[in-house]
Amino acid sequence: MTGNKTIQHIKILTGIACSLGVLILLWKLPDMLESTQSSRLLTVVEPCDLKQSDCKAKYDKKSISLNVSPSFIPSMAPLTFTVVLDNIQAKTVILELKGKEMFMGINKVQLSPLPDGITWKGTTELAVCVTGSMVWLASVLTYTDSTTEPHKATFEFESP
Structure with missing residues (x-):
């Protein structure tokens, strides 16, 4: 017992x-x-208007800057996105574009590094919104390898 x-x-x-x-x-x-x-997660530094200038997101000493050309950001036309990393080492940089209030399909672009090692570029287009102008979210994700979570910065902009 x-x-x-x-x-x-x-x-x-x-x-x-x-x-x-x-x-x-x-x-x-x-x-x-x-x-x-x-x-x-990096926080966008205000004011941020991609139609006027680069936008930047920061956390501590790390930052991600985003630029788009042409700056008037038309739909259904080639757009070149440029990302500059500061104090972030990346092997891969992905740009994800999403409609803020409406699903506009999947739009992911793997950016290509420039020789300076901190600048990344890629080209894509925005879908046309039948309701007029559209608010978009551009998320930049930086990966050092496949096992770590990416650094992420999300920028908001409007396109006709």
Whole structure:
């Protein structure tokens, strides 16, 4: 009988320890997620109007700048996007374009590095919005390798 009671006590203690571990994880998880995500998410520096000049997003000493040409940003015409990285080493840079309020299809472009090692370029087009002007989100994602989360900066702009 004492063997069964010992096993019961071990099961109870194991259950309490697991429950305590889950509670601690649930309590600390938001802080853990926030600290890893905030170090990778760059905040846009205001004012930001891609039709007027480059836009920049920063976090600590890291920054991502975005430029588009032509600056009036027409739909259904080639657009060249230029990204400049500061204190971010990247092997791959992706530009994702999405409609802010309407799904406009998938538009992802892998940018090509220039010889300076900090500038990346790529060309794509915007779909035509039948309702008139469209607000777009341009997200720049920088990858150092396939195992780490990318640095990300999202810029908003309008196109006719």
